[in-house]
Amino acid sequence: MKTSNRIIILMMVASMLLGACAQTATVEPQVLEVTRLVEGTPQTIIITATAEAEPTPLPAGSISINGAGATFPLPVYTEWIYAYQYIDPAVTLNYQGIGSGGGKKAIIDNTVDFAGSDSLLKDEEYEAGKDLQMMPMLAGAVVPIYNVEGITTTITLDRSTLVGIYNATIMQWNDPAIVALNPDLADKLPAAAITAVHRSDGSGTTEIFTKALSAFDEEWKNTVGAGSSVEWPVDKAGMGVGGKGNQGVAAAVQNTPNSIGYVELSYAVSNKIAFAQMVNKAGKTVEANADTLASAMNDFAGSFSEQLTTNIVDGEGENSWPIAGYTYIILHMESMTDEVKAEKLLGYLQWALTDAGAAKRAAELGYSVLPESVRDLVLAKLAEVTCNGNPVMINN
Numbered sequence: 001m002k003t004s005n006r007i008i009i010l011m012m013v014a015s016m017l018l019g020a021c022a023q024t025a026t027v028e029p030q031v032l033e034v035t036r037l038v039e040g041t042p043q044t045i046i047i048t049a050t051a052e053a054e055p056t057p058l059p060a061g062s063i064s065i066n067g068a069g070a071t072f073p074l075p076v077y078t079e080w081i082y083a084y085q086y087i088d089p090a091v092t093l094n095y096q097g098i099g100s101g102g103g104k105k106a107i108i109d110n111t112v113d114f115a116g117s118d119s120l121l122k123d124e125e126y127e128a129g130k131d132l133q134m135m136p137m138l139a140g141a142v143v144p145i146y147n148v149e150g151i152t153t154t155i156t157l158d159r160s161t162l163v164g165i166y167n168a169t170i171m172q173w174n175d176p177a178i179v180a181l182n183p184d185l186a187d188k189l190p191a192a193a194i195t196a197v198h199r200s201d202g203s204g205t206t207e208i209f210t211k212a213l214s215a216f217d218e219e220w221k222n223t224v225g226a227g228s229s230v231e232w233p234v235d236k237a238g239m240g241v242g243g244k245g246n247q248g249v250a251a252a253v254q255n256t257p258n259s260i261g262y263v264e265l266s267y268a269v270s271n272k273i274a275f276a277q278m279v280n281k282a283g284k285t286v287e288a289n290a291d292t293l294a295s296a297m298n299d300f301a302g303s304f305s306e307q308l309t310t311n312i313v314d315g316e317g318e319n320s321w322p323i324a325g326y327t328y329i330i331l332h333m334e335s336m337t338d339e340v341k342a343e344k345l346l347g348y349l350q351w352a353l354t355d356a357g358a359a360k361r362a363a364e365l366g367y368s369v370l371p372e373s374v375r376d377l378v379l380a381k382l383a384e385v386t387c388n389g390n391p392v393m394i395n396n
Helices: 003-023 074-087 100-108 123-129 159-166 176-181 204-216 218-223 245-255 265-270 290-299 339-354 356-364 372-382
Strands: 030-038 041-049 063-069 091-097 114-117 132-147 156-158 195-199 240-243 259-264 277-279 324-332
Touching: 063 100, 063 339, 074 091, 074 265, 074 339, 074 356, 091 245, 091 339, 100 114, 100 123, 100 204, 100 324, 123 132, 132 204, 132 245, 132 265, 132 290, 132 339, 132 372, 156 159, 156 176, 159 176, 159 195, 159 204, 159 277, 195 204, 195 245, 204 218, 204 259, 204 324, 240 245, 245 259, 245 265, 259 265, 290 324, 339 356, 339 372
Parallel strands: 063 091, 063 114, 156 277, 195 240, 195 259
Antiparallel strands: 030 041, 114 324, 132 259, 132 324
16 A cells, blocks of 8 residues: 555544544544655554543644744654644644744744743742753653764773863864774774864753763863853864754764764664763763663653753763753743643653653664653652642543
């Protein structure tokens, strides 16, 4: 069967399943298999749903929900939004990857219904936003990506070497510190200057990366520090290049021989860009994946603030990826005024946090879903959201 015909049939099946909600009190769990073309290759997404039926379904696309912010979770948010149209056709979701800084400004200015951020809100931002709440959705790895001429195998870096590259004290790929970590590549690492790519916009990915560098090295912590934007020593040394968004950094590395950069893991995977292994705090060489992310989260279990935020960089675990962070949704807890939209937004977030198909797709893209204890904290906080003074009822 042609892919296009299969999609049409599945959409008809989804419509019948969802339309049947108007005539029954509840629906049994449904599993839909949706196939679409991605760059010419068929890609299947499994969608599951267990939902209470709406007695009077809203017209398709009648509720528009807009979000913006971090590019770190953009790949999985894009997939979730695509899948959710089959779960609740009444909802049209839109998420623009404009960076964590842009997302925080948008939710404070009330130009979006929700924001995405890997960068934590500052005290003054909480004050300006009045009733903002951060809620972790996923954990992701930030990975050093590279484009080194003549190298086709995986490069290993350690904590001090990565700091040295961005501190402009390690300036060539055949530096003894890099060679010592990669003895099999001793004759292949070029005597070429390293171009260090970083974000040019305010970025939660940068905040995670610089928090890791600050944890790795006391001098970096005291001189450069951590934040969504910093003054990069490599820029002062003429070795730095900026790129906007994870996409911009990935493109810059791809197009610049002998360069290194940092992006969220899924960007490296989806763009087929090589990324380094890291020697972590425990002295073990680890690769970024769902297991090493889970280990990093476990290292900091129970450390959440009242705002449901925490840092998970440079954990003690032997299997922990050292450059990791939560990506958050930011919501207004009390000032939403459209009760139907509030209900639909919270319904979508609850689905994303609890649906097996959503979790499976996140893992395939290189993210790690929340541990049950963290997920329960988020679901409990969602239950506290009010609209016009009334609790928001979630039907999913």
